[in-house]
Amino acid sequence: MRHTIAALVENRPGVLTKVSGLFSRRRFNIESLAVGVTERPDISRITIVVAGDSTVLEQVLKQLNKLIDIIHVTELSSKNSVSRELALIKVAVDSGTRSEVMQIVDVFRAKIIDVTTDSLIVEVTGDRSKVAAMEQLLSRFGIKELVRTGDIALHRGSVTAEAIIAQQSDL
């Protein structure tokens, strides 16, 4: 079972190490981890996809909460949130296959962001299954390199980090 966790953390050196170190020493499996600063420069958001049953998820959330630099941790379910991943895929092409690849890119509403005589770099954004489908379709042309950001996710609707932190500070 795969769970997406959103953590709002103090934007300080070492925080990411604390989070990733916690995962490795507690034997939690990270599928992906994405981190970046939020609309508030003092706060970063870490999106972690973790594999495990509900007991594992509960421990992950509780252990993360114990880290002093973590302001808030929550699970984002597929119902209450939207998630996206971006991938760059370098595909081998020649004059015979280039147009076919471009058609696939078109159908997926992806983009070509680099072109050479023997390769293309495709930029695709979507949920996990879309990126996987894209990868699979392109694989028969020969994928030379691939990089993906890992999932990033946000709560749907009016729930915001700002609101969560304000609530936290009132306690």
Place this chain on the structure above:
Amino acid sequence: MTNNITGAKALIESLKKENVEVIFGYPGGAMLPIYDELFDADIRHILVRHEQAAAHAADGYARATGKTGVCFATSGPGGTNLVTGIATAYMDSVPIVAVTGQVPRSLLGVDAFQEADITGITMPITKHNYLIKKAEDIPRVVKEAFYIASTGRPGPVLIDIPKDVTTDLLDFNYPKEVNLRSYKPIVAVNIEQLKQAASLITASEKPVIYAGGGIIISHAAEELLRFAELIKAPVTATLMGKGAFPDAHPLSVGMPGMHGTKYANYAIQESDLIIAVGARFDDRVTGKLESFAPSAKIIHIDIDPAEIKKNVRVDVPVVGDAKTVLTKLTSLIKQHQPKTSEWLKRVNKWKKDFPLHYKKNDMIKPQYVVECIYELYPDAVIVTEVGQNQMWAEQYFTYAKPRTFISSGGLGTMGYGFPAAIGAKIGRPDATVIDIAGDGSFQMNSQEIATAVQSEIPVVVAILNNGYLGMVHQWQELFFEERYSSTVIEESVDFVKLAEAYNAVGLRAVKPEEVKPILKEAVESGKPTIIDFIIDKTENVFPMVPAGAAINEIIDPE
């Protein structure tokens, strides 16, 4: 507000604001400006002989007093030598603040002389740590460090300070309050959970209270006593919970788990309700998890939500401070008429049928030494090393009060006892402090005799000398066909001469009748004293649950 003082002075001033009365430490290049400030400061500094001992002494001081212990070490090896002590404190939730020197900021990350990434190294064994980059952060960081170390589930906090930060100037203004949006240790107890707990308790006919170190940390011994007497349930206190409930109380069933009493383990296994308070279902307590307390519902009261459901299934979780929760729970069920008389009869029968036991002969038995210590000094603070000595000290001394049994439970750190005893004695100068030691463990920090002598700290070390690394030797005897690989150390050191070489008192006893007089001589000497008790080497620690067995599958030879 004081203008233009150095970072070093700001550190010492901050520690004074936290009412620090003693620091255990060892100087070094990166700590020179701080030690220079300490030279004139009104804070006692105990110079140890190895930084590991500074951390253990701060820990022993904290456990004996309930205050936060402080230790200092320099950069690089100074910090890395603290690591075992910090990990020990972390595992047993002991509040200490460790301050380490660091290379100057310009040299950070270039593998400079005596540079070690101590915040990186201690990340998994501290509750939190800091690398201070600006002198003006010192007061805030110290304030936060003491707050984090001592609140919620306590633990060690490390502060790493580059040398040039300690010479930079700042305007000193000690914050009145901590402002940490990401750390809120005080939680309101959930009343619904309390009610659920109450209804399980009132329905139970075979309850067991399983009390851990959280009782001691939260000063909840009285509340525990009142609660236990109200619901008339047997109480099993863990190694960390020793002293949380009086051993001599009729409801006490001693320690659970691997070297617990038979009757505590039987009670747990037959119980219909386990009420865990400030305990964490450690593997040494539960034995084989699948067979642990098979018929019991479990109420788990702990201040750390992450402990709940970490190891065992829990029917009713209650997150909160033990003292608060027990008070509320007791008042919620104060009309309760317990239905436990049959159960207590059964437990008392086990108690009578399966007591702790050993056979006397003409040699000194380690259990007898511990019993003599209790007979002569029932109010002593007992500190232990780790291994057989630790278990005998737990089993044969009758503890009555919190903070009288100080031992490395979670990490099981050999070498802990002696420096921790030094710290405990500093914190409790009027108490008789006795380190019950093994000849193996004691040698891991025996250099601290020099510390005790130089700083005139009259602790007594009672070495139960069997010439073995006894606990491992016992396992080899029982489970490895008596192949004693690297566990025989007999006659490798003369502890009396060792003590005398350090200008401490060294004594030796070889016959049972010598035990009491020599203990008296040691305590009355008023000096650091090492007693070498030559004990019957065939003696082992029983009862014993073999690793991986259920806790009622307990070995206890006649």
